[in-house]
Amino acid sequence: MSAYIVLSPWDLALASLFILLNAGLSLALRLGLERQLLIAAARMVLQLLLVGLVLKVVFAAASPWLTALVATVMIAFAGREIRARQERRHKGLWGYGLGAAAMTFSGTLITVFALTTQIQPAPWWSPQYALPLFGMILGNTMTGVSLGLDSLHSLVDRERRAIEAQLLLGETSLTALLPALRRALRSGFTPIINSMAATGVVALPGMMTGQILSGADPQEAVKYQLLIMFLIGGATGLGVLAAVLASAWRLSDNRHRLRLDRLSDPG
Amino acid sequence: MFEISDIRTPLIGPVSLSIAAGECVSLRGPSGSGKSLLLRAIADLDPNDGDVLLDRQSRNRVPAPQWRRLVAMVPAESGWWTDTVADHFKPGPETAALLEALDLPHALDWKVSRLSTGEKQRLALARALQNAPRVLLLDEPTSALDDQATIRVEDLLRRQLKREVTILLVTHDEAQARRLAGRHFLLDKGRLAPEKDPVA
Numbered sequence: 001m002s003a004y005i006v007l008s009p010w011d012l013a014l015a016s017l018f019i020l021l022n023a024g025l026s027l028a029l030r031l032g033l034e035r036q037l038l039i040a041a042a043r044m045v046l047q048l049l050l051v052g053l054v055l056k057v058v059f060a061a062a063s064p065w066l067t068a069l070v071a072t073v074m075i076a077f078a079g080r081e082i083r084a085r086q087e088r089r090h091k092g093l094w095g096y097g098l099g100a101a102a103m104t105f106s107g108t109l110i111t112v113f114a115l116t117t118q119i120q121p122a123p124w125w126s127p128q129y130a131l132p133l134f135g136m137i138l139g140n141t142m143t144g145v146s147l148g149l150d151s152l153h154s155l156v157d158r159e160r161r162a163i164e165a166q167l168l169l170g171e172t173s174l175t176a177l178l179p180a181l182r183r184a185l186r187s188g189f190t191p192i193i194n195s196m197a198a199t200g201v202v203a204l205p206g207m208m209t210g211q212i213l214s215g216a217d218p219q220e221a222v223k224y225q226l227l228i229m230f231l232i233g234g235a236t237g238l239g240v241l242a243a244v245l246a247s248a249w250r251l252s253d254n255r256h257r258l259r260l261d262r263l264s265d266p267g
Numbered sequence: 268m269f270e271i272s273d274i275r276t277p278l279i280g281p282v283s284l285s286i287a288a289g290e291c292v293s294l295r296g297p298s299g300s301g302k303s304l305l306l307r308a309i310a311d312l313d314p315n316d317g318d319v320l321l322d323r324q325s326r327n328r329v330p331a332p333q334w335r336r337l338v339a340m341v342p343a344e345s346g347w348w349t350d351t352v353a354d355h356f357k358p359g360p361e362t363a364a365l366l367e368a369l370d371l372p373h374a375l376d377w378k379v380s381r382l383s384t385g386e387k388q389r390l391a392l393a394r395a396l397q398n399a400p401r402v403l404l405l406d407e408p409t410s411a412l413d414d415q416a417t418i419r420v421e422d423l424l425r426r427q428l429k430r431e432v433t434i435l436l437v438t439h440d441e442a443q444a445r446r447l448a449g450r451h452f453l454l455d456k457g458r459l460a461p462e463k464d465p466v467a
Binding site: 159160161162163164165166167168169170171172176179253254255256257258259261 | 310311312313314330331332333335336339340341342344345346347348391394395398
C-alpha cells in the first residue's frame with residue numbers, strides 16, 4: 001500500500017477557510033453564532049495540537065504508568081461530561097462517581113480484553129494501541145451512559161406517583177422501578193444500535209476513513225472498524241447496565257422507598 | 268392496637284398517637300401543616316425517625332413491602348403504572364365485590380386515561396383494600412366525589428371498621444370527620460393536638 005500523503009499547515013489553513021465562511025454567513029444572516037463557532041474551532045485546534053504533543057511524549061516514553069495516567073485523565077473528563085449531560089443527577093460524589101465508575105469498569109474491561117486477546121501488541125499496554133482504543137470506547141460509551149442515566153432520572157421524577165403507588169401496595173422497589181429501568185436501558189442502548197445499523201451505508205466511520213486515507217487496505221480497515229464497533233457495542237452495553245442499575249439501587253433504600261431526595265433539582 | 272411513637276421528619280413531629288383496632292381517628296389541619304407527610308412517614312415512604320407498632324410489633328421488624336400491605340396508605344392523588352385499569356387489580360370475586368360497592372362494576376374494562384378524578388380516587392381505595400390491610404391511612408379519600416359517591420365510600424369504610432380495621436383519616440370535611448371518626452386531632456406546623464371542639 002502507498003504511504004500516506006503528508007498534510008502541510010497550508011492545507012489545514014485552506015480547509016479552515018470554510019469555517020471562516022460559515023462565520024461570515026452567520027454575521028450576514030445575524031445568527032449570532034460567529035463568536036461561538038470561532039471559539040469552538042480555536043479550542044479544537046488547540047486541544048488536538050496538545051493531544052498530538054502529549055501522545056507523542058507518551059508513545060516515546062512507553063511507560064505503563066504514564067499510559068495508565070493518561071487513561072485516568074480521560075476517565076476523569078468522561079465522568080465530568082456524563083455528569084453535565086444529565087438534567088437531574090445524583091447529589092454529591094455520586095453524581096460524578098456513578099458515570100466515571102461505570103466507564104472505568106466497562107471501558108477498562110473491554111479495552112484490556114481486546115488488547116490481550118485480539119490486537120496483542122507487545123507489550124499489551126502499548127500506548128499507541130491502548131490509548132486510541134480506550135478513547136474510542138470511552139467516547140461512545142459515554143453517550144450511552146449519559147443517555148441511560150438522564151433518561152432514568154427524568155423517568156423516576158415524572159413517574160413518581162406510579163412508582164410510589166406500587167410501593168404503597170406492597171411491591172418491592174425493584175418491581176416498582178422496573179418499567180423505568182427498562183426504558184432507561186433502552187435509551188442507553190439505542191445510539192449504538194442505530195450507529196451499527198447505519199455504519200457503512202449512511203456514514204463511513206472516522207477511524208476506517210482515517211486508515212484508508214493513510215494508505216491502509218480498505219478490507220483491513222474494515223476489519224479494524226468491525227472490531228472497534230463490536231468492542232464499543234460491548235462496552236456501551238456493560239457501561240449502561242452498570243450505571244443504570246447502580247443509579248436505581250441508589251434511588252431506593254433498604255426500606256423500599258423512592259429516594260428522589262438524592263437527586264439534584266432540575267437545571 | 269396501632270401505635271405511632273415519636274415519629275419525626277425534618278418537617279413534622281414528634282408525633283405520638285395510639286389508635287385501637289376498629290377505631291377511626293380524624294386528622295385535620297391547614298394546608299401545608301404536614302398531614303400528608305405524616306401519613307407518608309407512618310407508611311415508611313419517606314425517611315423518618317421513631318417507630319410505629321401494630322399489635323406491639325415494630326415496623327422495623329417487618330420488611331417494608333409487607334408493612335405497607337398491612338398498613339395501607341391511599342394518597343390524595345393516585346398513581347397508575349399502565350393504562351389498563353385491570354392491570355392494577357387482582358382478578359377475583361373480592362375485587363368484583365369491592366368495585367360493585369363503589370359503583371364501578373365495569374371499571375376493569377376501562378382505560379386509566381378515561382377515568383375522572385373521582386373514579387381514580389375510588390379505584391385507588393379499592394386497589395388498597397384488595398390486600399385486606401389492618402390499618403388504612405386515608406388522605407382526603409372523598410375530595411373529588413359527589414354526595415352519592417361519598418356515601419358509598421363512607422359505607423365501605425364503616426364496613427372496614429366493623430372488621431376491626433383501624434383508620435387514620437385526613438380530611439378537610441369536618442362533617443365527614445364527625446360521621447366517621449370517634450376522636451379528632453389537629454396537625455399544625457407538624458405538631459399534633461386534640462381538636463378542642465370539632466362538633467361546634
